[in-house]
Amino acid sequence: MSDPSRPSVRRRRLSEELRRYRISAGMTLDDAASATEWSIGKVSNIETGVRLRPSVVEVRALLDVYGVDDPQRREALVAITRQAGKKGWWTKYSDVIPDEFPVLESDATGISTYEPMIIPGLLQTPGYVELLARSANLVRDPVDIRRVVDARRRRQEILESEHRPELWVVIDAGAIERLRATPDVCREQANHLADVADNGEGITVQVVPFSAGIHAGAKGSFVLMDFAAADPVVYLEMDQDGLFLEQTEEIIRYRNLFNHLVSRSLDVDQSVSYLRDISKAP
Structure with missing residues (x-):
């Protein structure tokens, strides 16, 4: 916290x-x-x-x-x-949001994120959020589950705002393939990712296929945020908290890493086709 x-x-x-x-x-x-x-x-x-x-x-x-x-x-x-002195919506969800990441996320003009294991939070569907919350905590009160879903929905509102950030998401195929175990959630989530990628309104979605083999992103997820009046920040999510990196050399390293992951990914059209195929799987 x-x-x-x-x-x-x-x-x-x-x-x-x-x-x-x-x-x-x-x-x-x-x-x-x-x-x-x-x-x-x-x-x-x-x-x-x-x-x-x-x-x-x-x-x-x-x-x-x-x-x-x-x-x-x-x-x-x-x-x-x-x-700086105002309390944001996230203060009402301090029990399910462990740090101040939503503050930076809501101020960003550009967000580039890579996820090897889960779907990035800004693009998670309600069914996926609930599944994730239950899986992460094994036993959880329905009220707590609803608060997690509501908090995620509030985070996602930045994508509908007038000053929404440019969002570029790279997801490892493993994060999507494991959804096959829950067909309903898989269809909903894969279709949502394909829809936002197809829409072309400031959201780019790419998938790193298994054929890319072992790559530099295998060590973990990260979020790179750019701002209008401040230097970029990299966020590394931990189990109960997160780490903010702000040194120039750290930003350069993660920007290069993101560019590398983009180069190993399917292009947008190929990623959308892959996601549509996943959504139609029995």
Whole structure:
């Protein structure tokens, strides 16, 4: 579970971006404090997230000092500032959502994800979510199952929003083939994947076939998220929590890995044909 004593994901992102802009401007903390006529402590606390979240006026003042004049990046960072203190829908599902991943997911402009074992959460059908919840927990109260399904549905609403992210999903064939054991869920899930891939509205779905053999993605799933006003983030899901990777070399490594997996996958048309065939299987 996330540590309540730590700054929120959005506030950490805001702090890190402001620090990065200061460094890019060639300014020290003392320079920034002098330019804004604030104390060094105030600027430092904003950058570490220790201080209560900065106001929109303060963020705009820092962006002015750092010479950030790109309107899109300025407004995106201001939007993060406004959202940093707000509680999102996910706070109501803290019992079934172990960390702050939905915060980043909802802010992303692009999401690239690879899954070797399960269907990615944003494209899971209700029947699949229920099956997964029951399988993962062996015995679970029906009320808890419903909360898991509802939380997943709320996550998926970002794909219907005005500012929905570009989603590129690569799924290992094993994650789909094991669904044959539950024919009804298999038909529903395979058809849904084929439908969204066919639709062509910002969602790309590709399947890594068994014929690809052992490949670099065999070590596990990951999600690479891009943002309008912040550096990319890689998310690695664990059993009860997740790990966020933000170093440049880590981002490059996982972007290269994703590109490699795309190259080993069936193309979109072939993937859709494969999924349609799976959905028709007895």
